Amino acid sequence: EAGVVQSPRYKIIEKKQPVAFWCNPISGHNTLYWYLQNLGQGPELLIRYENEEAVDDSQLPKDRFSAERLKGVDSTLKIQPAELGDSAVYLCASSLGRGARSPDTQYFGPGTRLTVL
Amino acid sequence: QQQVKQSPQSLIVQKGGISIINCAYENTAFDYFPWYQQFPGKGPALLIAIRPDVSEKKEGRFTISFNKSAKQFSLHIMDSQPGDSATYFCAASSFRSSNTGKLIFGQGTTLQVKP
Numbered sequence: 001e002a003g004v005v006q007s008p009r010y011k012i013i014e015k016k017q018p019v020a021f022w023c024n025p026i027s028g029h030n031t032l033y034w035y036l037q038n039l040g041q042g043p044e045l046l047i048r049y050e051n052e053e054a055v056d057d058s059q060l061p062k063d064r065f066s067a068e069r070l071k072g073v074d075s076t077l078k079i080q081p082a083e084l085g086d087s088a089v090y091l092c093a094s095s096l097g098r099g100a101r102s103p104d105t106q107y108f109g110p111g112t113r114l115t116v117l
Numbered sequence: 118q119q120q121v122k123q124s125p126q127s128l129i130v131q132k133g134g135i136s137i138i139n140c141a142y143e144n145t146a147f148d149y150f151p152w153y154q155q156f157p158g159k160g161p162a163l164l165i166a167i168r169p170d171v172s173e174k175k176e177g178r179f180t181i182s183f184n185k186s187a188k189q190f191s192l193h194i195m196d197s198q199p200g201d202s203a204t205y206f207c208a209a210s211s212f213r214s215s216n217t218g219k220l221i222f223g224q225g226t227t228l229q230v231k232p
Binding site: 104 | 161210219223225
């Protein structure tokens with residue numbers, strides 16, 4: 001079974017440019033997460049989707065970050081414009097979702113490493 | 118109150134030794150405590166997890182010890198192997214709350230197992 005797929009794996013851009021990351025979750029997983037991982041730190045949640053609904057976006061910097069999950073499957077995270085401080089790894093994860101009878105295991109993709117110059 | 122504090126930041130262990138990583142939390146609403154393992158260039162992968170109704174859980178060479186009163190939990194890796202060299206993250210979440218699924222991660226521990 002395929003895991004969480006993310007692309008691109010690496011991205012280098014100039015500051016003030018836009019950038020987009022794509023995520024394809026595990027088939028059948030209703031919940032999708034975007035995390036930010038700074039170097040030497042643990043992941044921090046940016047946004048969580050239940051199907052196509054963003055149920056927790058409290059940590060998403062909405063002035064420059066946006067996300068969408070059309071049709072409740074794939075998701076895109078966008079930054080416009082990018083700043084130097086946005087250099088990090090952007091991780092996507094998925095899980096079965098609400099209704100799971102036990103704590104919902106999150107499965108992570110390999111991440112997109114963003115470098116803003 | 119949402120923080121999970123992890124220590125040590127880095128750890129070097131000889132092959133065959135025991136690796137111990139500790140975490141502490143404040144939020145008593147947390148009721149799910151997973152440990153994730155991350156290799157360079159990869160995403161974190163679930164290693165083992167525990168609920169607060171038990172004090173210990175063992176899976177192969179990996180054991181979680183949980184102390185509810187102290188609000189602490191730890192990962193023990195027995196007979197550590199070079200292949201265990203990775204970054205380990207503890208995490209916590211509240212399964213029953215409206216924020217189900219929001220994992221709060223510790224800062225990570227980089228483990229190096231020397232041959």
